[in-house]
Amino acid sequence: MGRGARAADLALVVVAALALTLALDVLDLPAPALFGGLLAGLARGLAGRLRLAVPRPVTTAAQGLVGVSIGALVDGATLEAIGRDWLPVLLVTAGTLLLSVLAGLVLRLQPGVTPVTAAFAMVAGGASGVTVMAGELGADDRTVAVLQYLRVLVVVVLVPGTAVTLFDADPGSGGTTVDDAGPGWPAGLLFAAVCVLAGAPLARLLRIPVPALLGPMLVAAGLDLGGLSGGAAVPVPLEVAAFLVIGLVVGLGFDRDGLRAVARTLPLGLAVILGLVAACAGLGALLAATTGASALDAYLATTPGGLYAVLATARDGGADVTFVLAVQVLRLFAVLLAAPLLARWLRYTGE
Incomplete structure (x- = not known):
């Protein structure tokens, strides 16, 4: 397929994503842009x-x-609340890692799946980073990629509906538009540009995981808190547009x-993923019971991956985005730092 034909193909998918976004918005469903992009990308993929892939830039x-969008929502009072609840948050993060290890052990029951492949395939969170590391440590990167993104897909599909039906999320109740708050879109555009252009290189320099997301987020949060x-x-x-693109990337x-x-690995893999999602929801209930977080906040904070879907749902449904983000980012750091060690340990114990 030539470059022109590929561009036309991608443009058609984008048009479909926009149409789906409008339809989902009319139906008052949560995170319509993310979900619209996901459905259009999945159908094309x-x-x-x-x-077909969205251009990397x-x-x-x-x-x-x-x-930037999430970092600008950081609230000092919520960060203080997380500090007071540091022990339950830390224990829940450790519990998620333990559940990932157990899920990897179950996936090893599938013939032909090596211990290291199972470990990387079931690590909850950081799908892109885990997939990149998998090949370097001897895992089957194709199996890892498919199961990691299958987990992301499951989370993206389940989170919005679950938040509304079980936790009474109110779509459209979160956030404000730049028209009725703040200095307006020119200042917002400048703010976003500064955070993106400064944050991503800074995060790469400091070797922060997922620098394209976390770098601008940290700069935006710092500017906002300051x-x-x-x-x-x-x-x-x-x-x-940003959430629509993220949905397209996952779907494609x-x-x-x-x-x-x-x-052959998909049936067991899907069953293990669903079990992992349910077990993490149990950790969410535990987090809500031991902290001041609401059931919705705790559920979104402990969802195993699908960070963009979780943040979109939290922001759109009136949840405490700062709390959700803090717990998710803590787990993301822990997962990306621990994944190589977990994979090596499981590989050596399986040999």
Whole structure:
């Protein structure tokens, strides 16, 4: 497929994603842009003969804008509350890692799946980073990629509906637009540009995981907490576009060849993933019982991955985004730091 044909193909998928986003918004469903992009990307990924991908600079920019959007919501009072609840949060994070290890042990029951492949495939969180590390440590990176993104897909599909039906999330109740708060879209655009352009290189320099997201987020949070942002926020159209792109990236990550290659592993893998999601929801109930967090906040904070879907749902449903983000980011750091050690240990104990 030539460059022009590929661009036209991608443009068609984007148009479909926009149409789905509008339809989901009319139905008052949570995170419509993220979910619309996901559905359009998934349909194209499974239907097309040739794989289609969102250009890397566009993906990086979308991650950065999401980071700025979330970082601008950081609230000092909520951070203090997390500090008071540091022990339950730390224990829940450790519990998630333990559940990932147990899930990997179960997946090893599938013939042909090595211990290190099972470990990386079931690590909860940091799908892109884990997939990159997998090949370097001797895992089957295709199996890891498919199962990691299958987990992300399951989370993206389940989280919005679960938040509304079980935890009374109120779609459309969270956040404010730049039209009725802050200094307006020009300042918001400048604020977003500064955070993205400064944050990503800084995060890479400091070797922070997922630098495109966490770097701009940390810069935005720092400026906001320091009173230097002037109340600026990412303009709403850019924020919507960013979440739509993230949905497309996840959806387009699935293709028929990849699914065929690990078809025999999928039934057990899906069952283990669903079990992991349910077990993490149990950790969420424990977190809510031992802290001042609401059931919705705790559920979103302990969901195993799907960070962008979780943040979009939290922001759109009126949850405490700062609390959710803090617990999710703590787990993300722990997962990416512990994954190589866990994989090596499981590989050596299986030999």
